[in-house]
Amino acid sequence: MTVLEEAFASPAGSYLTIFMMVVVTYFCRASGVVFMSRLRIRPWIERALRALPGSIVVATILPIAAQSGPAAFAGIAAAMATMAATRLEIAAIAVGLACVAAMRALGF
């Protein structure tokens, strides 16, 4: 085991990981302002970055739902429908989780 592997395997490993997340997140926050005075974002990069948030959401929730079964699909659909109708996050989460709980209580 190298020193680096030992450090990550130690109890401090979680904090080393959090530190790495902090560094790349700050890089993302600052780079647009720091580098854009010299570079410019090309249209295709802008289109790619615009498509990214929704793509992340779908690429995350679809496989997790596929793994968890029908209750997860029902909860996700209910949350989306509630959000579209009310625009209230708390209502969307409440309805989504209630739907999951109900489906599971029914044995799905």
Place this chain on the structure above:
Amino acid sequence: MTASSPRAPFTLAGAVTGARLALPLLPGIIVFATAFGAAASQKGLDVWQTMALSAFVFAGAAQMVALEIWRDSWTVASAVGVTMLTMTINARMILMGAAIQPWMAGTPKTASAVTLFLLTDASWLVGMRHRAGGGNDVAVLTGSGVTLWVTWVAATLPGYLAGAFVENPEAFGLDLVMPVFFAAMLAPLWRGVGPAVPWAVAGIVALAVQQLFEGYIFIIVGALAGAATGALRRDRS
């Protein structure tokens, strides 16, 4: 640096305006932070790790997704995996920064560094709206950022404690807080069928990758496939 273009002001009054403009966004932030705290306790993080994520990463979507691949014992490879995932999710901030660059040019270095640490989708939106309405004070971004940060960190804790108290989380669907919350986030992002085509590609690719490979690499591959589809599409928005 004295820029040739007039420097945008950075004042306390601007910060107070920013804080005030952020108020309508707080209910949503509180719900999101509470959901994150509850999900973190479900995934077995301790309270310090959870609070450190909220205080220093301060990026809800990245924090939520990181929980899905969180582990008790780390390797260099798994830490790099979470870091790459974080970078993918937060890459949108590069675009946000580029949009405010002309505005922030000439702002003192320390003020810029702090303001950028606090930059989130919500404070960016507050700033852009303020500027579109004729405002010019950069501290509007800082004031809204501070307000959102304090709220985000403060609301994480009760969520964590509530999540830790639930005996049978599956019965309440609490193991699915993250996907349910993410699904709700999709509705405000909706701009019609055309801009959603990359999302569909992202979903299909993610499902395929999930079948073929272990772990959560499907999120990165799926998201990048969606971004690539977006890059190739000719239509605007």
